[in-house]
Each structure stands twice: as C-alpha cells, then as structure tokens.
Amino acid sequence: MTSPAPVHARTAGFLLIGNEILTGKIQDANLQPLAHTLRTIGVKLQACSVVSDQVQNIVLELDRMRSAVDIVFTSGGIGPTHDDVTLEAVACAFGVGLVSNPDLSLRLSRVYGKDLTDTHLLMARVPEGSVLLGNDDLAWPIVCQGNVWTLPGIPELFRSKLTIVRQYLRGPSSFYSAWVMLTLDESAIKRELDAVAAEYADVEVGSYPKWFDPHYKTKVTFDGTEQQRVNLALERLLDHLPKSAVVQSQAAACPT
Amino acid sequence: MTSPAPVHARTAGFLLIGNEILTGKIQDANLQPLAHTLRTIGVKLQACSVVSDQVQNIVLELDRMRSAVDIVFTSGGIGPTHDDVTLEAVACAFGVGLVSNPDLSLRLSRVYGKDLTDTHLLMARVPEGSVLLGNDDLAWPIVCQGNVWTLPGIPELFRSKLTIVRQYLRGPSSFYSAWVMLTLDESAIKRELDAVAAEYADVEVGSYPKWFDPHYKTKVTFDGTEQQRVNLALERLLDHLPKSAVVQSQAAACPT
Numbered sequence: 472m473t474s475p476a477p478v479h480a481r482t483a484g485f486l487l488i489g490n491e492i493l494t495g496k497i498q499d500a501n502l503q504p505l506a507h508t509l510r511t512i513g514v515k516l517q518a519c520s521v522v523s524d525q526v527q528n529i530v531l532e533l534d535r536m537r538s539a540v541d542i543v544f545t546s547g548g549i550g551p552t553h554d555d556v557t558l559e560a561v562a563c564a565f566g567v568g569l570v571s572n573p574d575l576s577l578r579l580s581r582v583y584g585k586d587l588t589d590t591h592l593l594m595a596r597v598p599e600g601s602v603l604l605g606n607d608d609l610a611w612p613i614v615c616q617g618n619v620w621t622l623p624g625i626p627e628l629f630r631s632k633l634t635i636v637r638q639y640l641r642g643p644s645s646f647y648s649a650w651v652m653l654t655l656d657e658s659a660i661k662r663e664l665d666a667v668a669a670e671y672a673d674v675e676v677g678s679y680p681k682w683f684d685p686h687y688k689t690k691v692t693f694d695g696t697e698q699q700r701v702n703l704a705l706e707r708l709l710d711h712l713p714k715s716a717v718v719q720s721q722a723a724a725c726p727t
Numbered sequence: 728m729t730s731p732a733p734v735h736a737r738t739a740g741f742l743l744i745g746n747e748i749l750t751g752k753i754q755d756a757n758l759q760p761l762a763h764t765l766r767t768i769g770v771k772l773q774a775c776s777v778v779s780d781q782v783q784n785i786v787l788e789l790d791r792m793r794s795a796v797d798i799v800f801t802s803g804g805i806g807p808t809h810d811d812v813t814l815e816a817v818a819c820a821f822g823v824g825l826v827s828n829p830d831l832s833l834r835l836s837r838v839y840g841k842d843l844t845d846t847h848l849l850m851a852r853v854p855e856g857s858v859l860l861g862n863d864d865l866a867w868p869i870v871c872q873g874n875v876w877t878l879p880g881i882p883e884l885f886r887s888k889l890t891i892v893r894q895y896l897r898g899p900s901s902f903y904s905a906w907v908m909l910t911l912d913e914s915a916i917k918r919e920l921d922a923v924a925a926e927y928a929d930v931e932v933g934s935y936p937k938w939f940d941p942h943y944k945t946k947v948t949f950d951g952t953e954q955q956r957v958n959l960a961l962e963r964l965l966d967h968l969p970k971s972a973v974v975q976s977q978a979a980a981c982p983t
Binding site (some may be wrong): 490491492493494495496497498499500502503504505506507508509510516517518519520521522523524550551552553554555588590591593625627628646648657658659661662664665668675676677678679680681682683692694 | 746748760779915918932934935938939
C-alpha cells in the first residue's frame with residue numbers, strides 16, 4: 472500500500488542504530504544529510520541518539536523519542552541478517568507483530584528475479600499496519616509505522632531515501648539562516664553578541680570559534696523563521712563591529 | 728587542583744552539545760575518535776546523544792546518561808559566549824554553583840598575558856567541586872564534575888584531549904576485533920552467520936553490506952573480550968564459506 476498523502480510534522484528525532492558507530496569502526500554519515508533535508512522543509516530536528524543493535528535498547532529509545540517529537544527517523548538495521556533488528560524493535564514498540572508485506576515481496580522479486588530466496592524475502596517482513604512510502608517502481612520504499620520512518624544505514628541508500636522524505640514531509644514554516652565570518656576572537660565580540668542575542672530573542676545566534684583556520688577566527692550564525700528578523704540581527708551585529716573584522720557575510724535569502 | 732589518580736569505568740556515554748549539528752550546518756567529527764579511544768582502553772561506549780544548546784535539555788540528558796553509564800563525556804559549549812552553556816548545565820545537574828577556579832585563571836593568564844580580559848576569565852568558571860585533568864602546563868585541562876568530563880567541541884582540540892582520556896581512564900578488559908571482507912551478499916551468508924552468532928554468543932558478530940564498492944559486498948566483524956574466541960568465530964565462518972569468496976581477512980591481534 473502506498474500512501475500519497477503528505478505528512479505534517481513540527482519536530483523530528485533521529486535514531487542511529489549500529490554497533491559499528493559506537494565502537495568507532497565507522498563515522499556516521501547520515502545525520503548531517505537528514506538534518507539538512509529537514510531544515511529545508513521546515514521541520515526542526517530536536518534530538519539524535521545512537522544505540523546498539525539490541526531490540527530492548529531500540530524499543531526504549533523509540534518510546535522516549537516518539538513521545539518527545541512528531542516524527543522519528545531510524546537509520547540502519549533493516550537487512551536480512553541476525554544483527555538487523557530495527558523492524559522487530561519498531562513492531563515491539565507499537566505492540567504489533569511482523570508480517571510479510573505482499574507489495575514488498577513483489578518489489579523484491581522484481582529485484583532478485585530467479586535468484587530470489589527465502590532470505591531475501593525476510594526483508595519483506597514489516598510491522599503490522601506499516602505504510603510504504605515511495606513510488607511503486609522503487610525496490611526499497613520507506614517503511615513507516617505510525618510516526619516512525621525506517622531508513623537504511625548504508626549512506627548512499629540513506630541519502631536516496633531523503634528524496635522521499637522531501638516529497639512526503641511538510642514542516643510548519645521555513646527556516647532562514649545568515650552568517651558572518653570574523654577575524655576577531657569570540658571573547659572580543661562577546662558584549663556585542665550578548666546584545667544581539669538579547670534584542671533578537673526570536674533569532675538563534677550561534678558563535679563558532681575556529682582555532683586552526685588562517686582565514687577567520689569566529690563564525691556567527693543567525694537562524695529563525697522570520698527572514699527579516701534574521702537579517703536585522705546580522706546587521707545589528709555588523710553595525711557594532713569594525714568593517715575590517717568582516718571576512719565574509721551572507722544575509723538570509725532562500726530558506727535553508 | 729590536578730588529580731593524578733586513574734579513573735575506572737566499564738561503560739561510557741557521549742553527549743554532543745550543539746545546534747550546529749542538529750541544523751545540519753556541520754558534520755560531527757568527535758564521536759568516532761572518542762569511540763575509538765574508549766575501545767582501545769577497554770571502556771564500552773554505550774550511548775550517544777546530540778542535544779541543542781539549552782541548559783534544560785542538557786541537564787535532562789546528563790541526568791539520564793549519568794544514571795545509565797559509568798562515565799559521561801560532553802563535547803562543545805565551553806567557550807565564553809551566550810551559547811556556551813555546558814558547564815552551567817553540568818553545575819545544575821549536580822546541584823552546585825559555578826565558581827571561579829584559581830588554577831584555571833592562572834592558566835588563562837599565561838595564555839593571554841597582558842591581553843587577558845574578564846571575558847576570557849569567564850572560561851575559568853567551573854562547577855563547584857570540579858577536578859581538572861591534564862598537566863599543569865596545559866592551557867585547557869579537562870574539567871570533570873563527578874562522572875562528567877567536559878571536552879571542547881572544536882575537533883582539533885577535542886582530539887588533543889583524548890590523550891588525557893587515555894592517560895587517566897581505565898576499562899576492565901581489552902576488546903579484540905577480527906574481520907573478513909567477502910564477495911558474497913549478506914543474504915547468501917545468512918545461514919552461516921546465524922550459526923556462528925548462535926555458537927559464539929560471547930562474540931558480537933556484525934554484518935555490513937557494501938552496495939557501491941567494487942571490491943567486496945559484505946564485511947563481517949567479530950568483537951569480544953576474549954581474543955581466542957573472536958578468532959575462533961572468524962575461523963568458524965571462514966570454514967563454511969568458499970575460499971574464493973574471501974577478499975581479505977584479519978584475525979584479532981592487539982587490542983583495538
């Protein structure tokens with residue numbers, strides 16, 4: 472069953488599932504693309520957790536996240552092997568069983584043709600009541616159970632699923648972002664930063680020192696849902712700093 | 728005050744603090760080096776969370792993590808600007824105030840010399856009762872409050888602090904790791920993997936498909952605290968697969 476209706480969400484959480492990340496074997500590559508995608512569609516990524524491949528851990532974290540945000544994305548653990556337990560955990564969290572999905576079985580049979588095995592078909596087992604998101608010709612759609620969307624862990628596949636996320640998910644408002652790079656230390660601009668942050672409480676003002684960059688020492692960012700306010704906050708800071716301290720700056724134009 | 732005594736811990740958690748990660752502006756670069764470091768000293772990294780720069784969020788997450796693991800590392804939010812609230816949150820979580828630390832003030836005055844300002848000295852404020860880890864000649868030691876060690880967010884500085892972590896932290900046992908890269912799909916080796924995972928329940932067997940690598944299709948990893956068991960698990964799998972399927976393999980030698 473394919474659901475074409477857009478889903479509305481204000482906040483999101485991301486649950487990275489995988490021992491390989493917690494043991495330092497690999498560096499996660501999925502958080503940033505998801506965070507960026509959510510930003511462009513106006514959904515606030517509020518939390519991210521990494522947990523090991525154990526059903527009990529995943530269920531606990533799913534329960535906690537589901538109650539805190541509107542939509543939860545998972546990454547990893549949806550293959551056919553013993554350490555792929557994400558869908559089992561999702562089913563458990565929702566108090567349903569895992570059932571074979573005829574639509575997914577059909578898609579898998581198209582992928583593997585005459586080489587299709589019972590092991591491949593294990594990947595057609597989804598929590599009872601799941602909805603598949605993605606065109607019918609897609610081998611691996613996103614399996615959604617309630618407000619939990621399960622994405623693959625392999626970075627290339629994960630990123631390909633973000634197209635579906637953009638297609639179906641809607642946030643309440645766009646985010647606007649402006650920034651300036653300065654040759655001054657954070658300490659030297661603290662007073663002006665404090666003033667801007669206090670005056671523009673609706674704009675998130677972030678200050679990021681660079682210790683090992685020959686071009687600038689501090690990047691200040693301005694984020695908010697009102698384009699004009701974001702740009703006014705940037706201008707307010709620039710007005711109070713010497714022009715020679717500004718390496719580069721960018722006002723908020725399109726939503727980012 | 729510098730504490731030279733080693734700290735013993737079995738499990739660890741990592742709390743990444745920063746809006747810049749949750750908004751997708753930057754990719755985290757600190758989790759993997761910490762995970763790898765903990766692995767080499769035999770401490771199990773059990774959980775990782777990313778939270779925004781808000782005291783209340785950080786306190787909640789600190790409380791949750793502190794009760795679940797032996798030691799918690801934080802990253803980010805220890806500079807002098809308005810969005811640096813990590814130490815305030817740590818103080819709050821421990822029910823103490825922030826106080827100026829004479830040792831840190833001295834170190835800061837050595838760094839900034841005649842340019843030292845009150846803003847710089849804000850970075851000498853630590854939770855009451857904190858211990859500093861790191862040689863006396865270090866400008867920024869690690870500030871430890873109870874079982875919470877606060878590390879900087881800037882990746883180059885973060886990594887430099889891992890030397891101190893290695894110096895002071897001890898795990899109960901070494902971890903051993905072995906692996907094999909195969910030309911076979913996960914689905915084709917599932918039966919053999921299940922058998923090894925069942926027979927070697929004390930060894931973590933991980934299976935990681937590669938979809939876009941011309942050299943191999945699946946990497947299987949074996950992790951445990953008994954070197955011999957890890958290697959027996961690897962051998963058990965190799966014995967049941969055709970030799971031609973093995974691209975490369977590595978038995979567990981030194982602790983990793």
